[in-house]
Amino acid sequence: MTTSHSVHHGDALAWLQTLDTASVDAIVTDPPYSSGGMTRSDRAGSSTKVKYTGDKAQSEYADFSGDNRDQRGWGYWMSLWLGEALRVTKPGGVLVMFCDWRQLPTATDVIQSGGWVWRGLVPWIKPDSRPQLGRFTQNAEFVAWGSNGPMPIEGDCLPGYYIARAPRANEGRQHITQKPVDVVRSLVRIAPRGGLVIDPFTGSGTTGVACVHEGRRFAGCESVATHHATAVRRIATAQGAAVPDGLQGVFDLGEIA
Ligand SMILES: C[S@@+](CC[C@H](N)C(=O)[O-])C[C@H]1O[C@@H](n2cnc3c(N)ncnc32)[C@H](O)[C@@H]1O
Known part of the structure; x- marks a missing residue:
C-alpha cells in the first residue's frame, strides 16, 4: 500500500473547487468556530491568541x-x-467536523443544508477544563x-x-486550538485504510499526522503561512521524511511504500 500527503497553502473553498468530484473518502476537519471569548467584541476581534487565551503573553x-x-x-460560509x-x-x-456548544445548532443545520445526511454527535470531553463558579x-x-x-x-x-x-503548551502545542492526535487518529479510521482523508482547515496538521499513523492518505489546506509551514513540518516528521525548505503553494510530501 502507498500513502501520500499534501498540504495546500490557500483558501479552503477555492481549494475544494479544484478537487475532483467523488474523489474523497472522508473529510475530517476543524473549521474556525467564530465563537469563543466572553463578549461579542471578543468574538469579532482580530487576534485569536488574545481571544482564546485572554493573554497577550501567549504570543508564541x-x-x-x-x-x-x-x-x-458563519452559517452562510x-x-x-x-x-x-x-x-x-x-x-x-x-x-x-469539530464544533463547540455555541455553534452546535448552526453546525448541524449547515451540515444538512450542505446536502449531507446528519448522522450524529460524538462528544469530546476535556477533563481538565476550569470549573466555573x-x-x-x-x-x-x-x-x-x-x-x-x-x-x-x-x-x-x-x-x-x-x-x-487538549494539547498543552509544554507538550509541544503549535496552534492555539490544536486537537489531540489520539482523538483524531480514531476519527480518521472512519475512512478505509489507504483511503483519502482531507482537512480544508488543516491548522497545525493534526489530521495529517493522524493519517500518517493510521495509513490513510491525506490532503489539507491552510490559509495562514505559519500554520501551513507547521503542518508540513509535523506531517513530514510523523512520516520520517525530511522537512523541506520553501513551503509556499502546494507542497507534496510524495508517496511512501
Ligand atoms: C480551528 S483551526 C484548526 C486546528 C487544527 N485542528 C489543529 O489541530 O491544529 C482552523 C484553521 O483553519 C484556518 N482557516 C480559517 N479560514 C480558512 C480558509 N478560508 N481556508 C483555509 N484555512 C482557513 C485557520 O487559519 C486555522 O488554522
Missing part, C-alpha cells in the same frame, strides 16, 4: 484566520464550503458527523465519545 501562537464572522455570516465538500466526497463517504463547567466540544447519502455497513466500530486533554 500565531493568529489564525476566519474566526471573526458573525452568526449569519459554512454551507458554501460544506456543499463543495459534498461534491468532492464519494457516495457513502463521511464528514467529521455557580455554573456548569464547559468541558465538552463536539464532533458532528454525516455522510454523503447512505453508508455501507462495514469498517471499524468507533467510540461514541472521547475523553482527552
Whole structure:
C-alpha cells in the first residue's frame, strides 16, 4: 500500500473547487468556530491568541484566520464550503467536523443544508477544563458527523465519545486550538485504510499526522503561512521524511511504500 500527503497553502473553498468530484473518502476537519471569548467584541476581534487565551503573553501562537464572522455570516460560509465538500466526497463517504456548544445548532443545520445526511454527535470531553463558579463547567466540544447519502455497513466500530486533554503548551502545542492526535487518529479510521482523508482547515496538521499513523492518505489546506509551514513540518516528521525548505503553494510530501 502507498500513502501520500499534501498540504495546500490557500483558501479552503477555492481549494475544494479544484478537487475532483467523488474523489474523497472522508473529510475530517476543524473549521474556525467564530465563537469563543466572553463578549461579542471578543468574538469579532482580530487576534485569536488574545481571544482564546485572554493573554497577550501567549504570543508564541500565531493568529489564525476566519474566526471573526458573525452568526449569519458563519452559517452562510459554512454551507458554501460544506456543499463543495459534498461534491468532492464519494457516495457513502463521511464528514467529521469539530464544533463547540455555541455553534452546535448552526453546525448541524449547515451540515444538512450542505446536502449531507446528519448522522450524529460524538462528544469530546476535556477533563481538565476550569470549573466555573455557580455554573456548569464547559468541558465538552463536539464532533458532528454525516455522510454523503447512505453508508455501507462495514469498517471499524468507533467510540461514541472521547475523553482527552487538549494539547498543552509544554507538550509541544503549535496552534492555539490544536486537537489531540489520539482523538483524531480514531476519527480518521472512519475512512478505509489507504483511503483519502482531507482537512480544508488543516491548522497545525493534526489530521495529517493522524493519517500518517493510521495509513490513510491525506490532503489539507491552510490559509495562514505559519500554520501551513507547521503542518508540513509535523506531517513530514510523523512520516520520517525530511522537512523541506520553501513551503509556499502546494507542497507534496510524495508517496511512501
Ligand atoms: C480551528 S483551526 C484548526 C486546528 C487544527 N485542528 C489543529 O489541530 O491544529 C482552523 C484553521 O483553519 C484556518 N482557516 C480559517 N479560514 C480558512 C480558509 N478560508 N481556508 C483555509 N484555512 C482557513 C485557520 O487559519 C486555522 O488554522
